[in-house]
Amino acid sequence: MAKLAFLGLGVMGYPMAGHLAAKGHQVTVYNRNPAKAQAWVAQHGGTSAATPREAAAGAEFVMACVGNDDDLRSVCLGPDGAFAGMKDAIFVDHTTVSAAVTRELSALAADQGLGFVDAPVSGGQAGAENGVLSVMCGGSQEDYDRAEPVIAAYARICRRLGDSGAGQLAKMMNQIAIAGLVQGLSEALAFGEKAGLDGAAVVEVISQGAAGSWQMVNRHKTMLDGKFDHGFAVDWMRKDLQICLQTADQIGASLPVTALVDQFYKDVQRMGGNRNDTSSLIRRLK
Incomplete structure:
Protein backbone atom coordinates (compact mmCIF):
# COMPACT_ATOMS: atom_id res chain seq x y z
CA MET A 1 0.00 0.00 0.00
CA ALA A 2 1.21 3.50 -0.82
CA LYS A 3 1.19 6.89 0.84
CA LEU A 4 -0.88 9.14 -1.42
CA ALA A 5 -2.17 12.66 -1.76
CA PHE A 6 -5.35 13.50 -3.64
CA LEU A 7 -5.95 17.10 -4.74
CA GLY A 8 -9.47 18.12 -5.70
CA LEU A 9 -12.62 16.59 -4.23
CA GLY A 10 -15.29 17.42 -6.75
CA VAL A 11 -17.92 15.02 -8.07
CA MET A 12 -15.16 12.88 -9.58
CA GLY A 13 -12.26 13.32 -7.16
CA TYR A 14 -14.27 12.71 -3.97
CA PRO A 15 -15.27 9.12 -4.81
CA MET A 16 -11.95 8.38 -6.55
CA ALA A 17 -10.04 9.30 -3.40
CA GLY A 18 -12.51 7.17 -1.47
CA HIS A 19 -11.65 4.11 -3.55
CA LEU A 20 -7.96 4.64 -2.79
CA ALA A 21 -8.70 4.71 0.94
CA ALA A 22 -10.91 1.64 0.63
CA LYS A 23 -8.01 -0.24 -0.98
CA GLY A 24 -5.91 0.45 2.10
CA HIS A 25 -3.75 3.30 0.81
CA GLN A 26 -2.77 6.05 3.23
CA VAL A 27 -4.52 9.09 1.76
CA THR A 28 -4.14 12.80 2.52
CA VAL A 29 -6.61 15.05 0.72
CA TYR A 30 -6.62 18.71 -0.24
CA ASN A 31 -9.57 20.72 -1.52
CA ARG A 32 -9.91 24.42 -2.19
CA ASN A 33 -12.96 24.35 0.08
CA PRO A 34 -11.59 22.87 3.35
CA ALA A 35 -15.06 21.81 4.52
CA LYS A 36 -15.23 19.31 1.66
CA ALA A 37 -11.88 17.83 2.70
CA GLN A 38 -13.04 17.55 6.30
CA ALA A 39 -16.22 15.81 5.19
CA TRP A 40 -14.17 13.34 3.15
CA VAL A 41 -11.94 12.54 6.15
CA ALA A 42 -15.01 12.03 8.34
CA GLN A 43 -16.36 9.53 5.81
CA HIS A 44 -13.20 7.74 4.69
CA GLY A 45 -10.53 8.34 7.31
CA GLY A 46 -7.10 9.56 6.34
CA THR A 47 -6.12 13.19 6.82
CA SER A 48 -6.57 16.56 5.16
CA ALA A 49 -4.02 19.29 4.50
CA ALA A 50 -4.28 23.06 4.18
CA THR A 51 -2.19 23.30 0.99
CA PRO A 52 -1.21 21.03 -1.90
CA ARG A 53 2.39 21.17 -0.68
CA GLU A 54 1.43 19.88 2.76
CA ALA A 55 -0.72 17.14 1.23
CA ALA A 56 2.11 16.04 -1.07
CA ALA A 57 4.84 15.97 1.57
CA GLY A 58 6.16 12.42 1.86
CA ALA A 59 3.68 11.01 -0.66
CA GLU A 60 4.77 8.41 -3.21
CA PHE A 61 1.99 9.48 -5.57
CA VAL A 62 0.05 12.72 -5.84
CA MET A 63 -3.23 12.44 -7.73
CA ALA A 64 -5.14 15.50 -8.93
CA CYS A 65 -8.61 16.06 -10.36
CA VAL A 66 -9.30 19.78 -10.57
CA GLY A 67 -10.99 22.10 -13.06
CA ASN A 68 -8.86 23.45 -15.88
CA ASP A 69 -5.34 24.43 -16.96
CA ASP A 70 -5.07 27.31 -14.50
CA ASP A 71 -6.42 25.21 -11.62
CA LEU A 72 -3.88 22.51 -12.38
CA ARG A 73 -1.00 25.00 -12.44
CA SER A 74 -2.19 26.47 -9.14
CA VAL A 75 -2.08 23.11 -7.31
CA CYS A 76 1.27 22.14 -8.84
CA LEU A 77 3.35 25.29 -8.80
CA GLY A 78 4.44 28.00 -6.38
CA PRO A 79 5.61 27.81 -2.77
CA ASP A 80 2.39 26.06 -1.68
CA GLY A 81 2.11 23.85 -4.76
CA ALA A 82 2.42 20.09 -4.76
CA PHE A 83 5.74 20.05 -6.62
CA ALA A 84 7.33 21.97 -3.74
CA GLY A 85 6.40 19.18 -1.34
CA MET A 86 7.23 16.18 -3.54
CA LYS A 87 10.43 14.15 -3.58
CA ASP A 88 11.07 11.02 -5.67
CA ALA A 89 7.32 10.86 -6.34
CA ILE A 90 4.94 10.69 -9.29
CA PHE A 91 2.22 13.23 -10.06
CA VAL A 92 -0.86 11.66 -11.68
CA ASP A 93 -3.20 14.19 -13.26
CA HIS A 94 -6.80 13.08 -13.80
CA THR A 95 -7.97 16.56 -14.85
CA THR A 96 -9.10 17.11 -18.43
CA VAL A 97 -6.74 19.84 -19.61
CA SER A 98 -4.76 20.81 -22.70
CA ALA A 99 -1.88 18.67 -23.87
CA ALA A 100 0.21 21.87 -23.80
CA VAL A 101 -0.12 22.40 -20.03
CA THR A 102 0.48 18.68 -19.50
CA ARG A 103 3.78 18.84 -21.37
CA GLU A 104 4.73 22.07 -19.59
CA LEU A 105 4.18 20.60 -16.13
CA SER A 106 5.70 17.25 -17.07
CA ALA A 107 8.91 19.03 -18.09
CA LEU A 108 8.97 21.04 -14.86
CA ALA A 109 8.41 17.86 -12.87
CA ALA A 110 11.28 16.14 -14.67
CA ASP A 111 13.57 19.05 -13.82
CA GLN A 112 12.85 18.32 -10.15
CA GLY A 113 13.35 14.58 -10.52
CA LEU A 114 9.61 13.89 -10.36
CA GLY A 115 7.47 11.64 -12.52
CA PHE A 116 4.33 12.86 -14.28
CA VAL A 117 1.48 10.87 -15.81
CA ASP A 118 -1.44 12.57 -17.55
CA ALA A 119 -4.41 10.32 -16.91
CA PRO A 120 -7.78 11.89 -17.79
CA VAL A 121 -10.80 9.70 -17.18
CA SER A 122 -14.10 8.85 -18.82
CA GLY A 123 -17.16 7.32 -17.21
CA GLY A 124 -18.72 10.27 -15.44
CA GLN A 125 -19.83 10.56 -11.84
CA ALA A 126 -21.34 7.07 -11.85
CA GLY A 127 -18.08 5.60 -13.13
CA ALA A 128 -16.14 7.37 -10.40
CA GLU A 129 -18.53 6.26 -7.68
CA ASN A 130 -18.51 2.64 -8.87
CA GLY A 131 -14.76 2.52 -9.53
CA VAL A 132 -15.14 1.65 -13.22
CA LEU A 133 -13.53 4.57 -15.03
CA SER A 134 -11.68 4.38 -18.34
CA VAL A 135 -8.26 5.97 -17.82
CA MET A 136 -6.19 7.25 -20.77
CA CYS A 137 -2.55 7.81 -19.89
CA GLY A 138 0.49 9.57 -21.26
CA GLY A 139 4.01 9.68 -19.88
CA SER A 140 7.06 7.49 -19.64
CA GLN A 141 6.60 3.74 -19.47
CA GLU A 142 8.46 3.65 -16.15
CA ASP A 143 6.20 6.25 -14.51
CA TYR A 144 3.10 4.57 -15.89
CA ASP A 145 4.14 1.14 -14.67
CA ARG A 146 4.58 2.49 -11.16
CA ALA A 147 1.29 4.41 -11.15
CA GLU A 148 -1.00 1.87 -12.83
CA PRO A 149 -1.52 -0.39 -9.78
CA VAL A 150 -2.65 2.65 -7.79
CA ILE A 151 -4.94 3.95 -10.55
CA ALA A 152 -6.50 0.47 -10.68
CA ALA A 153 -8.45 1.34 -7.50
CA ASP A 163 4.39 9.99 -24.19
CA SER A 164 3.39 13.08 -22.21
CA GLY A 165 0.13 14.55 -23.50
CA ALA A 166 -1.10 11.36 -25.16
CA GLY A 167 -3.68 10.79 -22.43
CA GLN A 168 -5.13 14.27 -22.94
CA LEU A 169 -5.25 13.83 -26.71
CA ALA A 170 -7.10 10.53 -26.23
CA LYS A 171 -9.58 12.27 -23.92
CA MET A 172 -10.19 14.83 -26.66
CA MET A 173 -11.07 11.98 -29.00
CA ASN A 174 -13.47 10.69 -26.35
CA GLN A 175 -15.25 14.05 -26.03
CA ILE A 176 -15.40 14.54 -29.80
CA ALA A 177 -17.12 11.16 -30.15
CA ILE A 178 -19.55 11.87 -27.31
CA ALA A 179 -20.59 15.26 -28.72
CA GLY A 180 -21.78 13.75 -31.98
CA LEU A 181 -23.43 10.79 -30.27
CA VAL A 182 -25.48 12.92 -27.88
CA GLN A 183 -26.66 15.23 -30.66
CA GLY A 184 -27.67 12.26 -32.80
CA LEU A 185 -29.52 10.65 -29.89
CA SER A 186 -31.27 13.95 -29.09
CA GLU A 187 -32.49 14.28 -32.67
CA ALA A 188 -33.67 10.67 -32.78
CA LEU A 189 -35.65 10.93 -29.54
CA ALA A 190 -37.18 14.29 -30.46
CA PHE A 191 -38.10 12.94 -33.90
CA GLY A 192 -39.77 9.89 -32.37
CA GLU A 193 -41.77 12.02 -29.96
CA LYS A 194 -43.10 14.23 -32.76
CA ALA A 195 -43.88 11.10 -34.78
CA GLY A 196 -46.00 9.77 -31.93
CA LEU A 197 -43.82 6.80 -31.03
CA ASP A 198 -42.98 5.45 -27.57
CA GLY A 199 -39.32 6.48 -27.32
CA ALA A 200 -38.46 4.03 -24.56
CA ALA A 201 -39.95 1.13 -26.50
CA VAL A 202 -38.04 2.09 -29.63
CA VAL A 203 -34.78 2.41 -27.72
CA GLU A 204 -35.28 -1.07 -26.27
CA VAL A 205 -35.11 -2.35 -29.83
CA ILE A 206 -32.56 -0.12 -31.54
CA SER A 207 -30.12 -0.14 -28.61
CA GLN A 208 -29.50 -3.80 -29.42
CA GLY A 209 -28.46 -2.96 -32.96
CA ALA A 210 -25.92 -0.77 -34.73
CA ALA A 211 -27.32 2.43 -33.18
CA GLY A 212 -26.64 1.28 -29.63
CA SER A 213 -24.31 3.28 -27.38
CA TRP A 214 -23.57 3.99 -23.73
CA GLN A 215 -25.36 7.32 -24.11
CA MET A 216 -28.47 5.65 -25.49
CA VAL A 217 -28.64 3.01 -22.77
CA ASN A 218 -27.84 5.30 -19.86
CA ARG A 219 -29.43 8.60 -20.86
CA HIS A 220 -32.52 7.98 -22.99
CA LYS A 221 -34.94 7.69 -20.04
CA THR A 222 -33.91 10.95 -18.40
CA MET A 223 -33.85 12.68 -21.78
CA LEU A 224 -37.42 11.57 -22.49
CA ASP A 225 -38.45 12.70 -18.98
CA GLY A 226 -36.65 16.04 -19.29
CA LYS A 227 -34.49 15.40 -16.21
CA PHE A 228 -30.96 16.75 -16.41
CA ASP A 229 -29.94 17.46 -12.79
CA HIS A 230 -27.17 14.84 -12.83
CA GLY A 231 -24.08 13.75 -14.70
CA PHE A 232 -21.48 15.77 -16.62
CA ALA A 233 -22.34 19.46 -16.75
CA VAL A 234 -22.71 21.43 -19.96
CA ASP A 235 -20.19 24.00 -18.68
CA TRP A 236 -17.58 21.25 -18.32
CA MET A 237 -18.34 19.84 -21.74
CA ARG A 238 -17.94 23.23 -23.38
CA LYS A 239 -14.60 23.64 -21.61
CA ASP A 240 -13.49 20.28 -22.98
CA LEU A 241 -14.76 20.98 -26.50
CA GLN A 242 -12.90 24.29 -26.57
CA ILE A 243 -9.70 22.34 -25.84
CA CYS A 244 -10.56 19.97 -28.69
CA LEU A 245 -11.23 22.79 -31.15
CA GLN A 246 -8.11 24.74 -30.20
CA THR A 247 -5.96 21.63 -30.54
CA ALA A 248 -7.55 20.81 -33.89
CA ASP A 249 -6.52 24.25 -35.16
CA GLN A 250 -2.98 23.64 -33.97
CA ILE A 251 -2.58 20.25 -35.63
CA GLY A 252 -4.61 20.94 -38.78
CA ALA A 253 -7.53 18.62 -37.98
CA SER A 254 -11.11 19.30 -39.06
CA LEU A 255 -13.93 19.03 -36.49
CA PRO A 256 -17.06 20.40 -38.19
CA VAL A 257 -19.60 18.39 -36.17
CA THR A 258 -17.81 19.13 -32.90
CA ALA A 259 -17.80 22.85 -33.66
CA LEU A 260 -21.53 22.76 -34.42
CA VAL A 261 -22.44 20.80 -31.28
CA ASP A 262 -20.33 23.19 -29.21
CA GLN A 263 -22.59 26.00 -30.40
CA PHE A 264 -25.66 23.91 -29.56
CA TYR A 265 -24.32 23.57 -26.02
CA LYS A 266 -23.92 27.34 -25.99
CA ASP A 267 -27.66 27.55 -26.73
CA VAL A 268 -28.35 25.29 -23.74
CA GLN A 269 -26.26 27.60 -21.56
CA ARG A 270 -28.35 30.56 -22.74
CA MET A 271 -31.43 28.59 -21.69
CA GLY A 272 -30.00 28.39 -18.17
CA GLY A 273 -28.71 24.84 -18.51
CA ASN A 274 -25.10 25.46 -17.48
CA ARG A 275 -25.17 22.71 -14.87
CA ASN A 276 -27.45 20.36 -16.80
CA ASP A 277 -26.11 17.01 -17.91
CA THR A 278 -24.71 16.93 -21.45
CA SER A 279 -27.78 14.98 -22.57
CA SER A 280 -29.75 18.24 -22.19
CA LEU A 281 -28.97 18.96 -25.85
CA ILE A 282 -32.45 17.59 -26.49
CA ARG A 283 -33.91 20.73 -24.79
CA ARG A 284 -33.15 22.70 -27.97
CA LEU A 285 -35.35 20.40 -30.01
CA LYS A 286 -38.50 20.42 -27.86
Missing part, protein backbone atom coordinates in the same frame (compact mmCIF):
# COMPACT_ATOMS: atom_id res chain seq x y z
CA TYR A 154 -11.03 3.17 -9.62
CA ALA A 155 -10.38 1.94 -13.17
CA ARG A 156 -12.24 -0.53 -15.35
CA ILE A 157 -9.46 -0.12 -17.92
CA CYS A 158 -6.21 1.84 -17.79
CA ARG A 159 -3.79 2.12 -20.70
CA ARG A 160 -0.67 4.07 -21.60
CA LEU A 161 -1.20 5.54 -25.07
CA GLY A 162 2.09 7.35 -25.60
Whole structure:
Protein backbone atom coordinates (compact mmCIF):
# COMPACT_ATOMS: atom_id res chain seq x y z
CA MET A 1 0.00 0.00 0.00
CA ALA A 2 1.21 3.50 -0.82
CA LYS A 3 1.19 6.89 0.84
CA LEU A 4 -0.88 9.14 -1.42
CA ALA A 5 -2.17 12.66 -1.76
CA PHE A 6 -5.35 13.50 -3.64
CA LEU A 7 -5.95 17.10 -4.74
CA GLY A 8 -9.47 18.12 -5.70
CA LEU A 9 -12.62 16.59 -4.23
CA GLY A 10 -15.29 17.42 -6.75
CA VAL A 11 -17.92 15.02 -8.07
CA MET A 12 -15.16 12.88 -9.58
CA GLY A 13 -12.26 13.32 -7.16
CA TYR A 14 -14.27 12.71 -3.97
CA PRO A 15 -15.27 9.12 -4.81
CA MET A 16 -11.95 8.38 -6.55
CA ALA A 17 -10.04 9.30 -3.40
CA GLY A 18 -12.51 7.17 -1.47
CA HIS A 19 -11.65 4.11 -3.55
CA LEU A 20 -7.96 4.64 -2.79
CA ALA A 21 -8.70 4.71 0.94
CA ALA A 22 -10.91 1.64 0.63
CA LYS A 23 -8.01 -0.24 -0.98
CA GLY A 24 -5.91 0.45 2.10
CA HIS A 25 -3.75 3.30 0.81
CA GLN A 26 -2.77 6.05 3.23
CA VAL A 27 -4.52 9.09 1.76
CA THR A 28 -4.14 12.80 2.52
CA VAL A 29 -6.61 15.05 0.72
CA TYR A 30 -6.62 18.71 -0.24
CA ASN A 31 -9.57 20.72 -1.52
CA ARG A 32 -9.91 24.42 -2.19
CA ASN A 33 -12.96 24.35 0.08
CA PRO A 34 -11.59 22.87 3.35
CA ALA A 35 -15.06 21.81 4.52
CA LYS A 36 -15.23 19.31 1.66
CA ALA A 37 -11.88 17.83 2.70
CA GLN A 38 -13.04 17.55 6.30
CA ALA A 39 -16.22 15.81 5.19
CA TRP A 40 -14.17 13.34 3.15
CA VAL A 41 -11.94 12.54 6.15
CA ALA A 42 -15.01 12.03 8.34
CA GLN A 43 -16.36 9.53 5.81
CA HIS A 44 -13.20 7.74 4.69
CA GLY A 45 -10.53 8.34 7.31
CA GLY A 46 -7.10 9.56 6.34
CA THR A 47 -6.12 13.19 6.82
CA SER A 48 -6.57 16.56 5.16
CA ALA A 49 -4.02 19.29 4.50
CA ALA A 50 -4.28 23.06 4.18
CA THR A 51 -2.19 23.30 0.99
CA PRO A 52 -1.21 21.03 -1.90
CA ARG A 53 2.39 21.17 -0.68
CA GLU A 54 1.43 19.88 2.76
CA ALA A 55 -0.72 17.14 1.23
CA ALA A 56 2.11 16.04 -1.07
CA ALA A 57 4.84 15.97 1.57
CA GLY A 58 6.16 12.42 1.86
CA ALA A 59 3.68 11.01 -0.66
CA GLU A 60 4.77 8.41 -3.21
CA PHE A 61 1.99 9.48 -5.57
CA VAL A 62 0.05 12.72 -5.84
CA MET A 63 -3.23 12.44 -7.73
CA ALA A 64 -5.14 15.50 -8.93
CA CYS A 65 -8.61 16.06 -10.36
CA VAL A 66 -9.30 19.78 -10.57
CA GLY A 67 -10.99 22.10 -13.06
CA ASN A 68 -8.86 23.45 -15.88
CA ASP A 69 -5.34 24.43 -16.96
CA ASP A 70 -5.07 27.31 -14.50
CA ASP A 71 -6.42 25.21 -11.62
CA LEU A 72 -3.88 22.51 -12.38
CA ARG A 73 -1.00 25.00 -12.44
CA SER A 74 -2.19 26.47 -9.14
CA VAL A 75 -2.08 23.11 -7.31
CA CYS A 76 1.27 22.14 -8.84
CA LEU A 77 3.35 25.29 -8.80
CA GLY A 78 4.44 28.00 -6.38
CA PRO A 79 5.61 27.81 -2.77
CA ASP A 80 2.39 26.06 -1.68
CA GLY A 81 2.11 23.85 -4.76
CA ALA A 82 2.42 20.09 -4.76
CA PHE A 83 5.74 20.05 -6.62
CA ALA A 84 7.33 21.97 -3.74
CA GLY A 85 6.40 19.18 -1.34
CA MET A 86 7.23 16.18 -3.54
CA LYS A 87 10.43 14.15 -3.58
CA ASP A 88 11.07 11.02 -5.67
CA ALA A 89 7.32 10.86 -6.34
CA ILE A 90 4.94 10.69 -9.29
CA PHE A 91 2.22 13.23 -10.06
CA VAL A 92 -0.86 11.66 -11.68
CA ASP A 93 -3.20 14.19 -13.26
CA HIS A 94 -6.80 13.08 -13.80
CA THR A 95 -7.97 16.56 -14.85
CA THR A 96 -9.10 17.11 -18.43
CA VAL A 97 -6.74 19.84 -19.61
CA SER A 98 -4.76 20.81 -22.70
CA ALA A 99 -1.88 18.67 -23.87
CA ALA A 100 0.21 21.87 -23.80
CA VAL A 101 -0.12 22.40 -20.03
CA THR A 102 0.48 18.68 -19.50
CA ARG A 103 3.78 18.84 -21.37
CA GLU A 104 4.73 22.07 -19.59
CA LEU A 105 4.18 20.60 -16.13
CA SER A 106 5.70 17.25 -17.07
CA ALA A 107 8.91 19.03 -18.09
CA LEU A 108 8.97 21.04 -14.86
CA ALA A 109 8.41 17.86 -12.87
CA ALA A 110 11.28 16.14 -14.67
CA ASP A 111 13.57 19.05 -13.82
CA GLN A 112 12.85 18.32 -10.15
CA GLY A 113 13.35 14.58 -10.52
CA LEU A 114 9.61 13.89 -10.36
CA GLY A 115 7.47 11.64 -12.52
CA PHE A 116 4.33 12.86 -14.28
CA VAL A 117 1.48 10.87 -15.81
CA ASP A 118 -1.44 12.57 -17.55
CA ALA A 119 -4.41 10.32 -16.91
CA PRO A 120 -7.78 11.89 -17.79
CA VAL A 121 -10.80 9.70 -17.18
CA SER A 122 -14.10 8.85 -18.82
CA GLY A 123 -17.16 7.32 -17.21
CA GLY A 124 -18.72 10.27 -15.44
CA GLN A 125 -19.83 10.56 -11.84
CA ALA A 126 -21.34 7.07 -11.85
CA GLY A 127 -18.08 5.60 -13.13
CA ALA A 128 -16.14 7.37 -10.40
CA GLU A 129 -18.53 6.26 -7.68
CA ASN A 130 -18.51 2.64 -8.87
CA GLY A 131 -14.76 2.52 -9.53
CA VAL A 132 -15.14 1.65 -13.22
CA LEU A 133 -13.53 4.57 -15.03
CA SER A 134 -11.68 4.38 -18.34
CA VAL A 135 -8.26 5.97 -17.82
CA MET A 136 -6.19 7.25 -20.77
CA CYS A 137 -2.55 7.81 -19.89
CA GLY A 138 0.49 9.57 -21.26
CA GLY A 139 4.01 9.68 -19.88
CA SER A 140 7.06 7.49 -19.64
CA GLN A 141 6.60 3.74 -19.47
CA GLU A 142 8.46 3.65 -16.15
CA ASP A 143 6.20 6.25 -14.51
CA TYR A 144 3.10 4.57 -15.89
CA ASP A 145 4.14 1.14 -14.67
CA ARG A 146 4.58 2.49 -11.16
CA ALA A 147 1.29 4.41 -11.15
CA GLU A 148 -1.00 1.87 -12.83
CA PRO A 149 -1.52 -0.39 -9.78
CA VAL A 150 -2.65 2.65 -7.79
CA ILE A 151 -4.94 3.95 -10.55
CA ALA A 152 -6.50 0.47 -10.68
CA ALA A 153 -8.45 1.34 -7.50
CA TYR A 154 -11.03 3.17 -9.62
CA ALA A 155 -10.38 1.94 -13.17
CA ARG A 156 -12.24 -0.53 -15.35
CA ILE A 157 -9.46 -0.12 -17.92
CA CYS A 158 -6.21 1.84 -17.79
CA ARG A 159 -3.79 2.12 -20.70
CA ARG A 160 -0.67 4.07 -21.60
CA LEU A 161 -1.20 5.54 -25.07
CA GLY A 162 2.09 7.35 -25.60
CA ASP A 163 4.39 9.99 -24.19
CA SER A 164 3.39 13.08 -22.21
CA GLY A 165 0.13 14.55 -23.50
CA ALA A 166 -1.10 11.36 -25.16
CA GLY A 167 -3.68 10.79 -22.43
CA GLN A 168 -5.13 14.27 -22.94
CA LEU A 169 -5.25 13.83 -26.71
CA ALA A 170 -7.10 10.53 -26.23
CA LYS A 171 -9.58 12.27 -23.92
CA MET A 172 -10.19 14.83 -26.66
CA MET A 173 -11.07 11.98 -29.00
CA ASN A 174 -13.47 10.69 -26.35
CA GLN A 175 -15.25 14.05 -26.03
CA ILE A 176 -15.40 14.54 -29.80
CA ALA A 177 -17.12 11.16 -30.15
CA ILE A 178 -19.55 11.87 -27.31
CA ALA A 179 -20.59 15.26 -28.72
CA GLY A 180 -21.78 13.75 -31.98
CA LEU A 181 -23.43 10.79 -30.27
CA VAL A 182 -25.48 12.92 -27.88
CA GLN A 183 -26.66 15.23 -30.66
CA GLY A 184 -27.67 12.26 -32.80
CA LEU A 185 -29.52 10.65 -29.89
CA SER A 186 -31.27 13.95 -29.09
CA GLU A 187 -32.49 14.28 -32.67
CA ALA A 188 -33.67 10.67 -32.78
CA LEU A 189 -35.65 10.93 -29.54
CA ALA A 190 -37.18 14.29 -30.46
CA PHE A 191 -38.10 12.94 -33.90
CA GLY A 192 -39.77 9.89 -32.37
CA GLU A 193 -41.77 12.02 -29.96
CA LYS A 194 -43.10 14.23 -32.76
CA ALA A 195 -43.88 11.10 -34.78
CA GLY A 196 -46.00 9.77 -31.93
CA LEU A 197 -43.82 6.80 -31.03
CA ASP A 198 -42.98 5.45 -27.57
CA GLY A 199 -39.32 6.48 -27.32
CA ALA A 200 -38.46 4.03 -24.56
CA ALA A 201 -39.95 1.13 -26.50
CA VAL A 202 -38.04 2.09 -29.63
CA VAL A 203 -34.78 2.41 -27.72
CA GLU A 204 -35.28 -1.07 -26.27
CA VAL A 205 -35.11 -2.35 -29.83
CA ILE A 206 -32.56 -0.12 -31.54
CA SER A 207 -30.12 -0.14 -28.61
CA GLN A 208 -29.50 -3.80 -29.42
CA GLY A 209 -28.46 -2.96 -32.96
CA ALA A 210 -25.92 -0.77 -34.73
CA ALA A 211 -27.32 2.43 -33.18
CA GLY A 212 -26.64 1.28 -29.63
CA SER A 213 -24.31 3.28 -27.38
CA TRP A 214 -23.57 3.99 -23.73
CA GLN A 215 -25.36 7.32 -24.11
CA MET A 216 -28.47 5.65 -25.49
CA VAL A 217 -28.64 3.01 -22.77
CA ASN A 218 -27.84 5.30 -19.86
CA ARG A 219 -29.43 8.60 -20.86
CA HIS A 220 -32.52 7.98 -22.99
CA LYS A 221 -34.94 7.69 -20.04
CA THR A 222 -33.91 10.95 -18.40
CA MET A 223 -33.85 12.68 -21.78
CA LEU A 224 -37.42 11.57 -22.49
CA ASP A 225 -38.45 12.70 -18.98
CA GLY A 226 -36.65 16.04 -19.29
CA LYS A 227 -34.49 15.40 -16.21
CA PHE A 228 -30.96 16.75 -16.41
CA ASP A 229 -29.94 17.46 -12.79
CA HIS A 230 -27.17 14.84 -12.83
CA GLY A 231 -24.08 13.75 -14.70
CA PHE A 232 -21.48 15.77 -16.62
CA ALA A 233 -22.34 19.46 -16.75
CA VAL A 234 -22.71 21.43 -19.96
CA ASP A 235 -20.19 24.00 -18.68
CA TRP A 236 -17.58 21.25 -18.32
CA MET A 237 -18.34 19.84 -21.74
CA ARG A 238 -17.94 23.23 -23.38
CA LYS A 239 -14.60 23.64 -21.61
CA ASP A 240 -13.49 20.28 -22.98
CA LEU A 241 -14.76 20.98 -26.50
CA GLN A 242 -12.90 24.29 -26.57
CA ILE A 243 -9.70 22.34 -25.84
CA CYS A 244 -10.56 19.97 -28.69
CA LEU A 245 -11.23 22.79 -31.15
CA GLN A 246 -8.11 24.74 -30.20
CA THR A 247 -5.96 21.63 -30.54
CA ALA A 248 -7.55 20.81 -33.89
CA ASP A 249 -6.52 24.25 -35.16
CA GLN A 250 -2.98 23.64 -33.97
CA ILE A 251 -2.58 20.25 -35.63
CA GLY A 252 -4.61 20.94 -38.78
CA ALA A 253 -7.53 18.62 -37.98
CA SER A 254 -11.11 19.30 -39.06
CA LEU A 255 -13.93 19.03 -36.49
CA PRO A 256 -17.06 20.40 -38.19
CA VAL A 257 -19.60 18.39 -36.17
CA THR A 258 -17.81 19.13 -32.90
CA ALA A 259 -17.80 22.85 -33.66
CA LEU A 260 -21.53 22.76 -34.42
CA VAL A 261 -22.44 20.80 -31.28
CA ASP A 262 -20.33 23.19 -29.21
CA GLN A 263 -22.59 26.00 -30.40
CA PHE A 264 -25.66 23.91 -29.56
CA TYR A 265 -24.32 23.57 -26.02
CA LYS A 266 -23.92 27.34 -25.99
CA ASP A 267 -27.66 27.55 -26.73
CA VAL A 268 -28.35 25.29 -23.74
CA GLN A 269 -26.26 27.60 -21.56
CA ARG A 270 -28.35 30.56 -22.74
CA MET A 271 -31.43 28.59 -21.69
CA GLY A 272 -30.00 28.39 -18.17
CA GLY A 273 -28.71 24.84 -18.51
CA ASN A 274 -25.10 25.46 -17.48
CA ARG A 275 -25.17 22.71 -14.87
CA ASN A 276 -27.45 20.36 -16.80
CA ASP A 277 -26.11 17.01 -17.91
CA THR A 278 -24.71 16.93 -21.45
CA SER A 279 -27.78 14.98 -22.57
CA SER A 280 -29.75 18.24 -22.19
CA LEU A 281 -28.97 18.96 -25.85
CA ILE A 282 -32.45 17.59 -26.49
CA ARG A 283 -33.91 20.73 -24.79
CA ARG A 284 -33.15 22.70 -27.97
CA LEU A 285 -35.35 20.40 -30.01
CA LYS A 286 -38.50 20.42 -27.86
